Amino acid sequence: AQSVTQLGSHVSVSEGALVLLRCNYSSSVPPYLFWYVQYPNQGLQLLLKYTSAATLVKGINGFEAEFKKSETSFHLTKPSAHMSDAAEYFCAVRPRSGGSNYKLTFGKGTLLTVNP
């Protein structure tokens, strides 16, 4: 069974600093990988996704993530944090094949705080 681990339930950075949110997956076959963002009192919005093309994936709002098979990781980064990036971020995986290849499994989320 696949699973997702997000290291750090809360990350705090200063405005202008690097943002690094960690995600590791456990799966016998590299899955499809997603990052979602949730702003307060809103639903989830897709930031970016990895579907086996380029390993470095660029998303919206200046975020990017790199798929590293050897490390089973898909960490999310942004070079310079903005106050508007404050939100909760979820990593999710979906199997590439099989009967349940449409089901997402989510990590527990990382709350990003950006300090002025």
Next chain:
Amino acid sequence: NAGVTQTPKFQVLKTGQSMTLQCAQDMNHEYMSWYRQDPGMGLRLIHYSVGAGITDQGEVPNGYNVSRSTTEDFPLRLLSAAPSQTSVYFCASNLGQGRQETQYFGPGTRLLVL
């Protein structure tokens, strides 16, 4: 397109009451699902449907029923509400299987069971 819509936005129930959370999508998506979100738990799949007339259980199905009579609608029923069902509920949809799939989420329903 309105995307994925959910009603109500907020609901307070007493223990033992029943209610239906509504979810609709206008994107002709085959796959729809319900999640609950609890602090520190991420999103957990309750039920899902791969098309009209087809539903199946997710990770935490107990206490919930679903049906899918049309492509557009996927209501979630709480048969006898319990305080443990206090949560934020999200409905989501996507076109179907395939690597380019993106799952679209509704704005959520906040449920408080007293």
